[in-house]
Amino acid sequence: MPETPAFQTGELGLEQMEAARGDWARLASGALEPNAFFSPGFLLAAARHFPPPERPRFIGVRDPGGALVGLFPLAAPGPSGTDGFLRLWRHELSALATPLVDRARPAETIAAFLDWVEAGRASAGVLFPRLPVAGAFHAALREATQGRRQLAVIETYARAALLPGASAVEKMAQAGGRKRLNELGRMRRRLGEMGALAVDVAAAPMAVRAAAEEFLALEASGWKAGRGALLFDAALATFLRSATRMLAEEGLCRIVALRLDGRAIAMMIAIESQNRSYCWKIAYDEGYRAQAPGIQLIGALTGLQLARPEIELTDSCAIANHPMIDRLWPDRIGVCDLAASARRSPDxxxxxxxxxxxxxxxxxxAAKAAAYRLLGRTPR
Structure with a gap:
């Protein structure tokens, strides 16, 4: 009996990934589980513009016919090597690290990647950070490793999300209560007394490009001016411009703005993949802090997202127990960091x-909590 051709796994350079952008986009649009942060628009921008130690390494899996059926971007090793694990790439500007695998044969694709890791003999296993706990990839990973490799949950938490099934008012009342909802209404009326209040959505490529510049300027005008505003880091600003441009060209980026007399006082960049939307970045004008423009924008976004039948889940991308979004969105998604052993036999x-x-x-x-206590700040 002839031997069945095997899946092929190996590292691909940036030029190879750029050449395979069409296959990559098809994989992303039909992946077992979507992840906008591993789409061509986002990852190519990161690979081109981040400092070398922060760029992803591309590990691709091809089926016997040569089609790209899996993409497992890896983080560059730290100064001490792999430190025990190979790690799926996740930058501080990304909120998920779910690999892209073809939905036709996901367990085989994952097994081929883990076989490649084992053959390298350089690590004890692979760390998959920020996987949806009840997601399809998580289930396929368990199937691929069952009876073959060990799995261990390193960390898990829940973060706010928005699911369909109720109106925006009902959702926000469920999360924060009627009293809180009424207070937000009073703040919005005060904003309306200051000028013409409007919400707009940039989705066309040229509109997204202009809105991205507005966003960078708005973010840089606030508290982040000295602590992480993207405009003050040339590489990160270029990354944002490039990522939003490429994603918009594929219809996968929307920038929502709350405007007062035409001027943006709060903006949100949302990126998308398949039937999911991700609240990536938000900024607001601190001159209107008393009227909570960022919260007002999320309130408007809630209605906009619930009115889109094609969106089955909007991920807040927030930390656990976020003091703002948790009081606006009642739904939660579980997220975990999961490790898989490289070797088949327990060791x-x-x-x-x-x-x-x-x-x-x-x-x-513990160190972070102590630093926040010394600075008198609330952990974020």
Whole structure:
């Protein structure tokens, strides 16, 4: 009996990924589980404009016919090497790291990637950060590893999301209560007394390009001016311009603005993949802090998203227990960081790597909490 051709897994350079952009876009649009942060528009911009240590490495899986059926972007190793794990790429500007796998044979595709990791013999396993807990990829990963490799949950949390099934008013009342909703209404009326209040959505490529410049300027005018505004980092500003432009060309970027007499006082960049939308970046004019323009924008966005039947989930991309969005959106999605062993037989290296990762996160969390206490700030 002839041998069945195997899936082929290997690292692809930036030029190869650019040449395969059409196949990549098809994979993203039909992947088992969507992830806008691994779409061509987002990742190509990151690979071109981030500093070299922060750029993704592209690991592709092709089926026997040569079609791209899996994409597993990896983070560059740290100064100490792999530190026990190979890690799926996740920058601080991205909120998910779900690999793109073809929905026809997901378990085979994942198994081919893990076989490639095992053959490299350079790590104890792979760390998959920010996977939806109840997602299709999570289930396929468990199928691919069942009886073959170990899995361990390193961290899990829930974050706010918006699901269809009720009106914007009902959703926000469910999350924050009627009293809170009435207060937001009073703030909005005060804004309306200051001038003409309107909400607009930029979706066409040229409109998105102009709105992206507005967003960068708005973000730089506020509290982030000295602490992370993208406009003050040439590489990150170029990345945002490039990513929003490329995503808009594929119809996968929308920038929503709350305007007072035509001037943006709050803006949100949302990126999309398949039937999901991701609230990527938000900025607001602090001169109107008393009227909560950012919250007013989220209120308007809630209605806009619920009116779009093609969107089945809007992900807030927020931290757990976020003090703002958790009081506006009642729905939650579980997110986890999951590790898979590289070797098929149980060994101590994987268990030690998991223990070291858990300890490292605990120490980092304690140090961060102590720093916030010293600065008198609320953790974000």
């Amino acid at each position: 101590g290296a994987f268990r030690r790597a998991c223990g070291q990762e858990t300890l490292r996160r605990g120490l980092r969390g």
